[in-house]
Amino acid sequence: MGRVATVNQIIPFSCVDGPGSRLVIFLQGCNFNCKNCHNPYTIDMCDSCGDCVATCPVNALSLNLDKQGKSKIVWDSDKCTQCDICLSTCPKQSSPKIRQYSVEQMLELIRRQVHFINGITVSGGEATLQLPFIIELFQAIKASDDLSHLSCMIDSNGYLTEGGWQQVMPYLDGAMIDLKSWQEHTHRYITGRDNHRVFSSLKLLAAEGKLYEIRLLYIPKISDIDSEVNAIAGYLTQLPDSVRVKLNAFQHHGVTGEARLWDTCSEQQMLELAARLTERGVGNLVLPNVYL
Numbered sequence: 001m002g003r004v005a006t007v008n009q010i011i012p013f014s015c016v017d018g019p020g021s022r023l024v025i026f027l028q029g030c031n032f033n034c035k036n037c038h039n040p041y042t043i044d045m046c047d048s049c050g051d052c053v054a055t056c057p058v059n060a061l062s063l064n065l066d067k068q069g070k071s072k073i074v075w076d077s078d079k080c081t082q083c084d085i086c087l088s089t090c091p092k093q094s095s096p097k098i099r100q101y102s103v104e105q106m107l108e109l110i111r112r113q114v115h116f117i118n119g120i121t122v123s124g125g126e127a128t129l130q131l132p133f134i135i136e137l138f139q140a141i142k143a144s145d146d147l148s149h150l151s152c153m154i155d156s157n158g159y160l161t162e163g164g165w166q167q168v169m170p171y172l173d174g175a176m177i178d179l180k181s182w183q184e185h186t187h188r189y190i191t192g193r194d195n196h197r198v199f200s201s202l203k204l205l206a207a208e209g210k211l212y213e214i215r216l217l218y219i220p221k222i223s224d225i226d227s228e229v230n231a232i233a234g235y236l237t238q239l240p241d242s243v244r245v246k247l248n249a250f251q252h253h254g255v256t257g258e259a260r261l262w263d264t265c266s267e268q269q270m271l272e273l274a275a276r277l278t279e280r281g282v283g284n285l286v287l288p289n290v291y292l
């Protein structure tokens with residue numbers, strides 16, 4: 001069957017995940033553990049423990065044995081009402097509503113949408129944890145007469161190594177990279193990881209002309225944007241003019257744990273931040289459409 005991906009969700013049409021209209025593939029699994037994560041059930045891989053089975057009110061979940069005799073969670077999407085009780089039951093940060101797709105199956109799905117989209121975006125979780133699948137998929141798209149016009153983009157936390165980026169670079173049209181904090185210790189506090197590789201990824205992608213967008217997260221009193229605004233603006237103004245600078249306002253939607261107690265970011269706070277960056281020469285700013 002070739003390379004297979006573990007997929008949390010596929011959105012056939014999106015206009016906020018890269019340029020134009022795009023099919024977006026959300027892969028399961030992440031190497032960050034962000035306190036502010038809006039989709040924490042995408043972080044871990046399901047280990048088929050079965051804890052969620054009995055909690056499903058419509059019996060859409062069952063535990064079967066696979067060919068090797070190992071337990072395997074089975075999700076019946078026809079029965080599922082998307083109540084998400086299983087997500088709140090899961091002791092990990094996972095979901096039983098996960099599917100495996102081969103490259104061929106994904107191409108078939110993309111072909112069904114091809115007349116309505118400009119490209120595809122692979123997101124997550126952290127997309128690049130399943131890099132071999134992404135490379136095969138992008139290669140196949142670029143080699144297909146009927147799909148090669150589609151742009152292939154990655155939405156990433158930027159933690160991929162330079163070697164990884166170099167492997168996918170020939171087939172990559174652009175990347176959206178999150179910079180969740182400027183200072184290493186704040187980044188580590190929010191995500192559980194340092195931000196050295198994030199800066200390396202940004203530098204490499206910018207040099208290759210493949211950095212479509214950098215995303216800055218603003219969490220009032222937690223982010224270091226206020227104290228580091230001069231350094232951040234200096235950094236942003238050195239990026240190519242074409243790079244979009246997207247400001248993300250922290251909200252509580254989907255968030256669990258201590259981050260539920262953090263202040264959310266208002267439109268006024270976003271506008272003030274945007275003004276401070278603009279005063280310091282940062283252009284190409286993109287602000288949120290909604291504050292929920």
Ligand code: SF4
Nearest residue numbers: 056080081083084086
């Ligand atoms: S989201 Fe679907 S599978 Fe999960 S508990 Fe609700 S009905 Fe069951």
Ligand code: SF4
Nearest residue numbers: 046050052090095096
């Ligand atoms: S989704 Fe969570 S609770 Fe359900 S089987 Fe997988 S690991 Fe267990």
